[in-house]
Amino acid sequence: xxxxxxxxxxxxxxxxxxxxxxxxxxxxxxxxxxxxxxxxxxxxxxxxxxxxxxxxxxxxxxxxxxxxxxxxxxxxxxxxxxxxxxxxxxxxxxxxxxxxxxxxxxxxxxxxxxxxxxxxxxxxxxxxxxxxxxxxxxxxxxxxxxxxxxxxxxxxxxxxxxxxxxxxxxxxxxxxxxxxxxxxxxxxxxxxxxxxxxxxxxxxxxxxxxxxxxxxxxxxxxxxxxxxxxxxxxxxxxxxxxxx
Amino acid sequence: xxxxxxxxxxxxxxxxxxxxxxxxxxxxxxxxxxxxxxxxxxxxxxxxxxxxxxxxxxxxxxxxxxxxxxxxxxxxxxxxxxxxxxxxxxxxxxxxxxxxxxxxxxxxxxxxxxxxxxxxxxxxxxxxxxxxxxxxxxxxxxxxxxxxxxxxxxxxxxxxxxxxxxxxxxxxxxxxxxxxxxxxxxxxxxxxxxxxxxxxxxxxxxxxxxxxxxxxxxxxxxxxxxxxxxxxxxxxxxxxxxxxxxxxxxxxxxxxxxxxxxxxxxxxxxxxxxxxxxxxxxxxxxxxxxxxxxxxxxxxxxxxxxxxxxxxxxxxxxxxxxxxxxxxxxxxxxxxxxxxxxxxxxxxxxxxxxxxxxxxxxxxxxxxxxx
Numbered sequence: 001x002x003x004x005x006x007x008x009x010x011x012x013x014x015x016x017x018x019x020x021x022x023x024x025x026x027x028x029x030x031x032x033x034x035x036x037x038x039x040x041x042x043x044x045x046x047x048x049x050x051x052x053x054x055x056x057x058x059x060x061x062x063x064x065x066x067x068x069x070x071x072x073x074x075x076x077x078x079x080x081x082x083x084x085x086x087x088x089x090x091x092x093x094x095x096x097x098x099x100x101x102x103x104x105x106x107x108x109x110x111x112x113x114x115x116x117x118x119x120x121x122x123x124x125x126x127x128x129x130x131x132x133x134x135x136x137x138x139x140x141x142x143x144x145x146x147x148x149x150x151x152x153x154x155x156x157x158x159x160x161x162x163x164x165x166x167x168x169x170x171x172x173x174x175x176x177x178x179x180x181x182x183x184x185x186x187x188x189x190x191x192x193x194x195x196x197x198x199x200x201x202x203x204x205x206x207x208x209x210x211x212x213x214x215x216x217x218x219x220x221x222x223x224x225x226x227x228x229x230x231x232x233x234x235x236x237x238x239x240x241x242x243x244x
Numbered sequence: 245x246x247x248x249x250x251x252x253x254x255x256x257x258x259x260x261x262x263x264x265x266x267x268x269x270x271x272x273x274x275x276x277x278x279x280x281x282x283x284x285x286x287x288x289x290x291x292x293x294x295x296x297x298x299x300x301x302x303x304x305x306x307x308x309x310x311x312x313x314x315x316x317x318x319x320x321x322x323x324x325x326x327x328x329x330x331x332x333x334x335x336x337x338x339x340x341x342x343x344x345x346x347x348x349x350x351x352x353x354x355x356x357x358x359x360x361x362x363x364x365x366x367x368x369x370x371x372x373x374x375x376x377x378x379x380x381x382x383x384x385x386x387x388x389x390x391x392x393x394x395x396x397x398x399x400x401x402x403x404x405x406x407x408x409x410x411x412x413x414x415x416x417x418x419x420x421x422x423x424x425x426x427x428x429x430x431x432x433x434x435x436x437x438x439x440x441x442x443x444x445x446x447x448x449x450x451x452x453x454x455x456x457x458x459x460x461x462x463x464x465x466x467x468x469x470x471x472x473x474x475x476x477x478x479x480x481x482x483x484x485x486x487x488x489x490x491x492x493x494x495x496x497x498x499x500x501x502x503x504x505x506x507x508x509x510x511x512x513x514x515x516x517x518x519x520x521x522x523x524x525x526x527x528x529x530x531x532x533x534x535x536x537x538x539x540x541x542x543x544x545x546x547x548x549x550x551x552x553x554x555x556x557x558x559x560x561x562x563x564x565x566x567x568x569x570x571x572x573x574x575x576x577x578x579x580x581x582x583x584x585x586x587x588x589x590x591x592x593x594x595x596x597x598x599x600x601x602x603x604x605x606x607x608x609x610x611x612x613x614x615x
Contacts (some may be wrong), residue, residue: 094581109272119344123337133345136345138579
């Protein structure tokens with residue numbers, strides 16, 4: 001197994017407030033990896049650091065063999081094409097239709113003929129479980145769940161090696177959330193990318209994650225799979241996972 | 245690197261070798277391989293994948309496009325020597341393969357389009373009237389229960405919309421007065437009518453220029469900000485939240501804004517008048533040598549105070565137009581953040597449009613009345 005992400009001794013500070021104190025973990029290829037923790041534990045900050053939207057004070061992050069510390073613009077640009085991010089509310093471009101949203105990365109980063117690109121976009125749209133009727137809708141005409149699915153289709157456009165999901169099931173009804181979890185697992189099995197999920201949805205934790213870390217008190221208090229977590233005797237973890 | 249090779253086995257059988265990489269990079273700049281393989285009808289075709297190295301989503305979709313095209317042309321297609329991973333990938337993409345659906349409503353210029361435009365226009369004016377009606381109803385309620393009036397909001401909007409605009413309005417009016425006087429000075433000297441510069445510049449500043457300049461600046465500053473503020477509140481459901489709490493958004497948002505403009509416009513126009521007059525005097529003095537006493541005497545004798553009053557009197561109407569249009573456009577916001585940008589543009593343009601229409605009507609009416 002190769003490691004796609006290696007995080008070593010990350011320290012984050014906002015002014016004088018310490019957010020992360022010496023975090024280290026690694027993520028294997030093809031794994032669905034969860035970053036969990038209570039509200040304000042710094043999960044989203046960690047995710048933003050992984051995708052180079054935010055800086056860290058010390059330590060190092062290595063993604064797909066490239067170290068993020070002192071990374072050159074060129075390498076960063078290349079790296080960004082190898083991963084894709086699904087933001088919490090989809091972050092679709094509101095002036096573009098669904099189809100144009102999915103086509104955008106393909107048009108910008110490949111030189112494929114437009115007919116093929118549109119065909120690929122439609123195929124990805126079907127992959128995430130949306131019908132062709134939604135192709136010409138604008139993001140404002142979609143429901144929250146559909147926005148996330150379109151966001152996922154756009155994220156999958158360039159066949160990423162890494163997929164980052166920020167609370168993918170928040171705001172979805174339980175059955176849509178379950179379907180979304182299943183979809184992620186199915187796509188991972190099919191296409192073999194690694195997935196990093198920030199979540200606090202218990203069902204996602206149970207059904208989708210292969211392994212996860214739990215952030216508490218600025219540190220990682222747990223690193224392992226669900227079985228190990230429910231069998232551990234840390235009270236915080238039991239509370240968090242609602243194990244009685 | 246050749247990705248496709250065609251071997252004829254017999255008259256109706258042929259073999260297509262799928263070779264090398266089928267990826268986004270290798271397919272770049274190709275004008276779709278479909279063309280090479282497009283002219284086969286009623287054939288039996290075997291796709292041989294034995295030399296195929298890698299396939300990604302672009303490659304898989306391209307292969308499926310070719311395959312579907314051949315099937316449409318009544319060929320029978322069979323895939324052989326596909327390795328397990330590729331087969332899995334291809335069947336996955338096959339399952340999800342879709343063509344682009346036809347776009348139903350085409351946005352071409354048509355008679356239907358003209359009709360739609362006109363009907364939308366009527367509907368729009370209906371919406372506007374109902375907005376004004378709702379506002380007047382809220383105003384009536386306020387007159388009956390004046391303690392509900394939002395004085396804090398009014399003061400805040402007076403500050404942001406008017407007081408903070410005084411600087412730019414006086415500077416621009418000063419320059420306009422200066423320019424008008426400067427442009428006419430040359431002609432007036434030629435015909436020896438130097439002193440008429442006072443009549444000309446001061447009258448045009450009082451009657452037309454300063455109300456219009458003020459209206460333009462206020463429309464640009466306030467109509468746009470009203471639209472953006474209220475539009476954002478609409479999108480973030482703040483207005484719905486107010487309604488469910490029984491707070492009338494017209495009382496809270498619209499009336500303070502509109503009244504802030506109605507109340508302050510005369511003062512702004514007066515400031516603009518004084519600045520414009522100063523500009524005119526400076527040119528008269530330095531260009532034509534008219535002294536301050538002469539300037540004031542001439543004004544006193546020749547320009548009736550009505551000129552000043554007319555300019556001041558029409559300015560609250562402009563303020564009302566700008567405020568109402570700005571708020572109305574804000575309430576039109578729906579769904580996307582995109583709409584706010586469009587509505588802001590629309591609000592400034594239509595506010596100015598109606599201000600100038602109104603100005604023309606007033607000018608004609610006053611001339612007929614002889615004021």
